[in-house]
Amino acid sequence: MTTRWLPSLLAGLALLPLAAAQARAEVCAVDALEREVCLERPASRIAALSPGATELTFAAGAGERIVAVVDHSDYPPEAGEIPRVGSHSRLDLERLLTLRPDLVIGWVTGNPAEQLERLAALGMPVFHIEPRTIEAISETLERLSRLTGTRETGEAEATRFREGMAALAARYEKAPPVSVFYEVWDQPLMTINDDHWIGEVIRLCGGDNVFGELERLVPRLDEEALLAADPEVILAGDEESDGLTRWRAYPELTAVARDNLFSVPASLIARPSPRLLEGAEAVCGRLDQARERRQVAGP
Numbered sequence: 669m670t671t672r673w674l675p676s677l678l679a680g681l682a683l684l685p686l687a688a689a690q691a692r693a694e695v696c697a698v699d700a701l702e703r704e705v706c707l708e709r710p711a712s713r714i715a716a717l718s719p720g721a722t723e724l725t726f727a728a729g730a731g732e733r734i735v736a737v738v739d740h741s742d743y744p745p746e747a748g749e750i751p752r753v754g755s756h757s758r759l760d761l762e763r764l765l766t767l768r769p770d771l772v773i774g775w776v777t778g779n780p781a782e783q784l785e786r787l788a789a790l791g792m793p794v795f796h797i798e799p800r801t802i803e804a805i806s807e808t809l810e811r812l813s814r815l816t817g818t819r820e821t822g823e824a825e826a827t828r829f830r831e832g833m834a835a836l837a838a839r840y841e842k843a844p845p846v847s848v849f850y851e852v853w854d855q856p857l858m859t860i861n862d863d864h865w866i867g868e869v870i871r872l873c874g875g876d877n878v879f880g881e882l883e884r885l886v887p888r889l890d891e892e893a894l895l896a897a898d899p900e901v902i903l904a905g906d907e908e909s910d911g912l913t914r915w916r917a918y919p920e921l922t923a924v925a926r927d928n929l930f931s932v933p934a935s936l937i938a939r940p941s942p943r944l945l946e947g948a949e950a951v952c953g954r955l956d957q958a959r960e961r962r963q964v965a966g967p
Contacts, residue, residue, distance in 0.1 A: 694708060695709070695710055696815075706793075709817075711769075711817075713770045714734045715736035716734050716737050718797075721773040723941035723943065724808055727822070729818035729820075729821025730818050734747070735750070736753045736769060737752060738754060739752060742935070756778045757779070759780065761783060761787070772787050772793065774797070775796075776796050776798035799865070800940075805865070807826075809942070813826075828942070836873070840952060847901070848902075849878050849879065849897065850866055850867075851903065852905070857889045859879050860879075861886075875951070901930065901954065905934035912929040926962070932954065936950060937951065
């Protein structure tokens with residue numbers, strides 16, 4: 669009887685090294701700082717330290733694993749039930765540590781660098797994100813899904829997002845150009861250049877960002893510069909009001925004369941998440957309105 673079971677026993681023993689190797693297999697991804705972040709196993713307790721990071725993690729299929737978020741993390745609605753650990757600009761590290769995350773998703777230019785470094789010094793894996801382009805949003809989704817073991821979901825969502833943006837680009841490839849000013853903030857007056865994903869969306873929709881060539885990603889301006897640029901459209905990301913009333917004091921502006929003062933929900937356009945596709949569709953729709961009004965106004 670003993671010899672009859674010997675082949676099965678030997679086969680089982682032969683598989684042990686493979687099983688051990690699989691148990692130790694790391695999941696790795698390169699972050700926005702070009703650092704390779706590796707985990708012994710897919711993350712199961714995630715701290716998402718920006719509203720965008722929260723949306724990306726849910727989109728990657730790992731939302732139920734988030735144990736900590738920051739203020740203004742309001743999408744999807746389930747995010748509202750997750751414990752807060754301060755704001756993106758000032759984290760409550762003590763509170764965060766009590767939640768024992770095994771992966772921290774940090775925002776390079778939003779979170780305090782010294783606090784992220786402190787978390788890393790305490791042995792917490794920190795994956796830095798800074799998606800500045802449409803393609804980078806897809807890539808970030810894919811990389812996060814590797815660390816969370818949800819590659820099928822994350823890659824499918826990244827593909828949906830890419831294909832949706834590509835379809836918009838094809839639709840507006842030959843659209844008549846429209847000069848556009850995008851208002852990030854009013855005091856001080858701030859906009860974006862062409863390197864920002866919002867600038868990329870404007871270009872995709874057939875828009876010409878009037879301050880697109882400025883060097884800074886988010887330049888500061890004065891009203892005189894806007895009046896000189898005289899855009900055909902002024903866009904602002906404001907969900908509660910149009911945020912554009914003050915420009916009506918300048919009836920000589922083309923955007924005012926043609927009533928092309930438009931708002932786009934800030935959470936759709938100002939966060940680097942797959943919902944940017946919905947925001948891009950809204951921007952393209954606003955520029956179509958401007959083209960229609962151009963025909964009515966005449967030369």
